[in-house]
Amino acid sequence: MLSMLRTIWTVFLHLFRRPVTVQYPEEKPYLPPRYRGRIILSRDPDGDERCVGCYLCSAACPVDCIALQAGEREDGRRYPEWFRINFSRCIFCGLCEEACPTYAIQLTPDFELCDFDRQSLVYEKKDLLIDGTGKYPGYNFYRVAGLAISGKDKGASENEDKPVDVKSLLP
C-alpha cells in the first residue's frame, strides 16, 4: 500500500521534469560523427578520388546495394567509372566502410533520406562524391601504398625504402 502511494508520488514528481523528447524537425538530435547514415565517397587531400574500384564494398554489402565499374586512368590510378548505391535497399550496416582499403566509402551522420520516388533513392557517383576527405583528413592511398603510378615510382611513398636491387652484389 505504502509502495503504491510512493509510486504515485514519484510519477507525480515527473510532471515537473523536462520531457526527454527531442522535437525533431525543429530541434535536431546530436549524432556522433561515426553515426551510420547516408553513404558518401570521399576524396584524398589532393582532390583526387580515393576510390580505387576494388569492389570490396560491393562484395561486403549484405544486401547487394552497391554496384560499380572500375576503370584506370592514364597515370595508372584506378577509379570507378560509375558507382551506384541503392539507398532503398541499403541497411546502413557500415560493412562497406569497414571493407574499404582506401577510406573512400564512408557513412555520415545524415539520415534524412526520405523520398516520394523510389527511383530517386538510387544515388549515382555524382550524388555520392563529396569534395572533402570525410573522417580521415590526411590519408592519401597512393602516397602510402607501394604501387607505382606515373609521377611516383616504387620506393617514393611515405615511409618507404628504395627498392633493393637484387641484381647487384653490393650491400
Added chain:
Amino acid sequence: MQIVVVLGVLNAPLILAALLIWLERRFLALLQDRYGPNRVGPLGLGIVLADMIKIFTKEDWIPPFADRAVFILAPAVIVVTGLMSVAVIPITETIGVTDLNIGLLFFLAMSSMGVYSVVLAGWASNNKYALLGGLRASAQMVSYEVFMGLSLMGVVLLAGSFSLREIVEAQRDVWFIVPQFLGFAIFFIAGLAETHRLPFDLPEAEAELVAGFHSEYSGMKFGMFFVGEYVGVTVVSAMIVTLFFGGWMGPVLPGIVWFGLKLLFFILVFITLRASLPRPRFDQLMAFGWKVLLPLSLLNLVVTAGVLLLLKT
C-alpha cells in the same frame, strides 16, 4: 431557462469527454517525460478535432457473426447511463438538471446499468476475448458496486438525506472528506473499478485480451465506449467532489469555478493513477474487493452510525 441548463449540463460531459482525450494524452505524456500530441493547433488541441474526424469517418463494421441488435445497443447504453447520472449532480446552488430526493440512489442505479453495456458488448461480439472481457467486467463491476454503495452510506448518515443537493449543503461547515476519509478512499477505488479505468481495466486488458469487450468494435461505436468511459470518469469525479469535497462550496470564487477546479483535480488524479499503477491479477482484484474493501466499508458504516447515535443520546 431550464431547457438551456438541461442542454448545457448534458452537452458539457460530451464536450468534456472529447477534451479529456487531449487532456489525458498530454498529461499522461508529461508524467512520462514526454510532450504528447502538441503538433495540431495551439497546444495540440486540434487533435480533438482530428480524432473526431477520424473516428466519424472510419468504417463502421459489424461482424457477421455478431448479435446485431445487441451489438448496436451496447455502446449506446454506457453513454446514456453516464449522461443520466450527470442529471442528478448539483453543479452550483442554481445550476443542475434535477434535484431528486433519491439522487444518490439514482446515481448508483445508473452506474450499475452501465455494466450492461460492457457485458452485452462482450456477449454480442461473439468473440472469445470479448466474452472474457465482458465476464470480467460483470464480475468486477457487480462486486465493486456493493461497497461503492455501502461506502456512501456514511455520507448519507451524516447528511441525513439521499438528495445530492442536501448532501452538499450539509458540508457547509466541514467537508465530508474529514469525517468520512475511509468512505472516500473506498468510494474512490470502487469508482475507479466502476469506470474500469487503469489500474482496474481488466475488462479491456489489452495485454491479455486484445481489447476485451470492445475487440470487435470500430468507428464511432468504438468511440462511444470511449466517450462513455470519459463521461464515467467525469461523473465519478463529480460525485467525489459532491459527496466528499463540498461540491460548489469554496471561498471568493463563484461556485461553478470551484466545482470545475475540484472536478479537474480529480480527473487529473485519475490520469496520474493510470500512469503509475500496474494492473492487478483478476483474482487479486476480486480478493481485494471482497476480503478488504467490503469489510472496511461495513466497518465504516457501523462506526459512523455508532458515533452518530452516541452524539445524539
